[in-house]
Amino acid sequence: MKYNFDEIVDRRHTHSVKWNxxxxxxxxxxxxxxxxxxxxxxxxxxQPIIDAAIETAKSGIYGYSERTEPYYNAVINWYKKRQNWTIEKDSILFSPGVVPALYYAIQTFCRPGDKVVIQNPVYYPFLSAIVDNGCHPVYNQLQLKEGKYVMDFEDLENKVKDPKVKLLLLCSPHNPVGRVWTEEELKKLGNICIENNVLIVSDEIHSDLIYKGYKHVPFASISDSFAQNSIMCTAPSKTFNIAGLQVSNIIVPNKIIRQELASTLEKTTNKFPNIFGLVACTAAYEKGxxxxxxxxxxxxxxxxxxxxxxxxxxxxxxxxxxxxxxxxxxxxxxxxxxxxxxxxxxxxxxxxxxxxxxxxxxxxxxxxxxxxxxxxxxxxxxxxxxxxxxxx
Ligand SMILES: Cc1ncc(COP(=O)(O)O)c(C=O)c1O
Incomplete structure (x- = not known):
């Protein structure tokens, strides 16, 4: 099927935050x-997402819903095929969004007064998630060199030595500077964090939107030690334009970290995902x-x-x-x-x-x-x- 991206869809006077x-x-x-x-x-x-949503709408019953086998398989197969990343079913937690997941991660693994590293300029809710939870940002500012942003590893190494630093929020690929971090860059960053007991929360919400000539490397796919020291935030929302359906998959390979995060999720958020989010996510990864x-x-x-x-x-x-x-x-x-x-x-x-x-x-x-x-x-x-x- 040929899609027409030139089509103007009038979004004014809908619920659209962007257009209303x-x-x-x-x-x-x-x-x-x-x-x-x-x-x-x-x-x-x-179209497969629209069809799945219509089908669900027609059922006329929108009761409490849960993730089922086709949902898990769709997520697992997508990441295997698109990013060569193997995900275990048990490691997939549900969150109604990636931003809420950043908040839950900070609430779980930091106490008020602890410090969290961000690489500014960066998606602004990273900072809000830190300060709203009584923590302090540590800025490892990106450097613009010959038209390209790079990480400052020396600065990072110095800053994470502070034992108050508990987490690093990685934006991979990076919003707003658009970098797809190379495996080499991610390895350097990951090793510095592991050596200093800093947990990495990798926000990979944009990881399907990669241009020709670049390759996204999921942080947790690099090595087992990286997987064990990471919380991977993924979602179909940016990729397929379904942010309003509030579905994201938080992949946590480390069992202990996962149990702690799952406990916060259970206390904080709705346990049963939105039915439309579930069917849309499944259709997106199966047929999108x-x-x-x-x-x-x-x-x-x-x-x-x-x-x-x-x-x-x-x-x-x-x-x-x-x-x-x-x-x-x-x-x-x-x-x-x-x-x-x-x-x-x-x-x-x-x-x-x-x-x-x-x-x-x-x-x-x-x-x-x-x-x-x-x-x-x-x-x-x-x-x-x-x-x-x-x-x-
Ligand atoms: C890096 C990044 N993370 C998270 C989000 C939002 O995620 P969600 O709507 O799932 O909370 C965005 C949206 O622009 C984003 O750019």
Whole structure:
């Protein structure tokens, strides 16, 4: 089946956080902004997911639901096939989302006052999960070298020596800088953490959205010692545009760590997953691959479109080309490095809603994150608005 990613689906006046005018007004102060911010896609999800949801809807009974054999098999087979990662059924915990899982991990393995490492600029709920649980962030800031972000291992090694550091939240691939960490980078990071008794929570929610020429390596697949020292956060939500169905799979190979995390999950969250999330996840991993391949081609073309547009019409704005994710990190420092003035240009003059770079922490100032998982016509309109705002 050929999917049409150029189709405009009107999401205004639905429950969409991204598009609903009242939500945009509350977030940005102006309901007219063209939204390319929060990370969901403006594409309909694969037909098998729609069919599975309709089938379930038609049953007319939406009682308490549990994960069954087809669900587990779909998850296990997907990761084996796509990422060559072997997952044991017993190691798969359920969470209604990856962000909640980050909170549960911190609640389980840290006490208030403990420290957690993050690699900023990074997806902002990483910081919230730390401070909301009474812990302190330790910043191992990413370094931008010749247009590419790299980890600062020396800094990491120094910082994790502090016995108060209990966890590291890894974003792999990284949002917003778009890096697909190589096996070598992950090995260095993992070894430093293991030597210093720091548990790694690897958020791999974007790991299916990898561009040609790059390969995602699941952290836990590297070695048994890495598997035993990790909590792997995965989900079909970004890949298949089903974030509203609240389903994620938290894979914890280490039995003791798993039991402790499972105990927090049981106390904190709903034990029985949403039925629509379960059937969608199963259908996605069983039958969504063809759609995903077409999606990746479309996204890569969108990325090329941004690249060409910037080079031709806004050369002062630099694209940090993502190796994964549908989020591009744009360097506006040559236009305006003052974060509030830049925000003003994007929101008030261009009338576009992006994620401001500074919300991702230090290192994000002067940058904007654009979500390019939308029909090309919308992307074009957004870039043209920004170009006019900068040049007029
Ligand atoms: C790195 C990362 N983790 C987690 C999430 C959200 O996960 P969930 O909706 O499952 O809580 C996002 C959404 O953008 C993300 O980029």
């Amino acid at each position: 005018p009242s939500f945009i007004k509350a977030m940005f102060g102006d309901k007219e902004l063209l939204p390319l911010w929060v990370a969901d896609m403006d594409f309909k999800c694969p 691959e063809e759609w995903l391949e077409q999606l990746l081609d479309y996204l890569e073309d969108n990325l090329n479109f941004i690249d060409k547009f910037l080079k031709e019409k806004m050369p002062e704005v630099k694209l940090i080309r993502p190796e994964a994710t549908y989020l591009a990190w744009l360097d506006f420092n040559a236009v305006e490095s003052d974060e509030k003035k830049l925000e003003n240009i994007i929101q008030k003059k261009a009338k576009v809603a992006l994620d401001e770079g500074y919300i991702f922490g230090k290192g994000g100032e002067g940058f904007e994150r654009i979500n390019f998982a939308c029909p090309r016509s919308i992307l074009k309109e957004a870039l043209e608005r920004i170009e006019r705002a900068i040049h007029n």
